[in-house]
Amino acid sequence: MSAPQTRSDLDLAQLRRTTGAIADAIGSVIEGKPDVVRIALTALLAEGHLLIEDVPGVGKTMLAKAMARAIDCSVRRVQFTPDLLPSDVTGVSIYNQETRDFEFKPGAIFANVVLGDEINRASPKTQSALLECMEERQVTVDGVTYHLEAPFIVVATQNPIEMEGTYPLPEAQRDRFLARVSMGYPGTASELAMLSSHGSSSPLDLVQPVATAADVRELVAQTREVWVSEAVKQYVVDISESTRSTSDLRLGASPRATLHLLRAARAQAALEGRDHVLPDDVQSLAVPVLAHRLLLTPDALLARRTAQDVVTNLVQRVPVPAGPVS
Template sequence: MTDRTDSSNQLFQNAAHLRQAVGSVVVGKSEQVKIAVTVLLAGGHLLMEDVPGVGKTVLAKTLARAMDTRVNRIQFTPDMLPSDVTGVAIYDQGNGKFDFQPGPIFANVVIGDEINRASPKTQSALLECMEERQVSVDGETHRLPDPFTVFATQNPAEMEGTYPLPEAQRDRFMARISMGYPDREAELSMLESRDGADPLNALRPVLSADDVRAMILQVQQVFVAPSIKRYVVDLARATREHPAVRVGVSPRASLQLLRAAKAAAAIAGRGYVVPDDVQQLLKPVFAHRLVLGNRGGRQQHGYTEAERVVEEITAQVPAPTGA
């Protein structure tokens, strides 16, 4: 029991150090930083959507810089090919064999910048990577590093030169966040701190790859009562039965909500999940997966309407009051 308590305290402290380090650069976005760290420790992938210039890429780069891990950045463009992401087998005349040259996806942290500027064909190259942590090329399977996470940014779908993310791609992201404009004080602070040197350049890692791996494994040991699991399933089923929703969330979404809730509990210093852990993550985990009907206006997106639907479901589905 003592060893488990000590490790829980260590995870709590490490997560706090990570959030503090990221918050020293990304000012005024504590909730977004918290969700990003939660997704990381849950072993998931994060999608950040908003208009250009509000700090999506900065958040991804800062979180990556705060960890001593291998980081690659992929700038998605319309002319990219799937092999530009995963890698390609090149014939070596010397040994008469094809040698696999890994692409930029082979990193612990992959920053996918403006992911929806790539064609759906190129986007699909990420499906196997994100779900199975592997790449298959020419009949051979290559494992990705551990830990492995994707922090992807995208501009709103109505902006010029973008492709909407397919449902299968959106479903691979554990959570989606919107950065939003900073408040007045945060924007003033940004102007002062970035008037000279970029604070990101002064940031030093606070966690190693081994630390992150250990934290992810420890999150998996967080206790979830049967009543909490039933609550997650009831919430997921409610999205499939809501009159405004054409396609509700998948079983994968239920699993990822549970994993994210376990990470949230661990970050809060608890070894067990409570209903509030689930509720605070419902919008980030569920909303981007919903395909709305006519009430949503735009069937493929409509995040504001989708979040309102999630709010209705949260209010309608009773939360457990005991184990």
């Protein structure tokens, strides 16, 4: 099976140079977490959104800020609190006495990189203000639709441990995040290095932009051209369908999740310098892309299984494509 002509047009060398520079810039702030940085870049190239979930103080917000500085795009931070209103996120129409007309005041969502800090502290009504923005990349206020400029990525953080004053993310909200990543505690060497680098000043102050918004748009366009064989597409669908039939889950992966898994696999292939997707790309991304969307059955919860465990087991059971994939 021959691939589309566009494969020869991919400038994979330039893509790797640019993404490598972005990864190095983020890595200068987030030490010892190359896998987490790679998932963040994968979400950026795949035009998705990233949910960073972990205990306090492990660098969730720092990762989002470092990525925003590295790509020199407009950045807005939203500190989610119980009293935050939907209009604070999307914007509001205000009557202008001089022009005698309503004037739209954009909310915090109008930026290339939107950092939603402690997203689970806002009420479900405020969280729902993000649904249209994240999926359709537009905002509708008073019947008027405003489009969001590309690139657009929501990087949200949440603390899964502290339950007081928090609201669980609705299934529709979680399904709009392309991937979920957990920072984890740093290694001994990384934590020791952090004491030196963070002791006198913030390493964020030293991060210099290595790409522009136009560069990121070009990287995204290049990523879309990465070729996916029919065998790999079928493999992605088979993995998603397996989550819908297992007895461990009461809610499996949605069609949106299937699409996100394919986009993420394209992005990872591009980061690796390949112009085609391999089954290995799909396998390595199945947990971060699918696990946060799934709901376990009561029996699975009693058996202390996690969504990550279920996805890992399903991926091991789904047959790997035997046909041509490159």
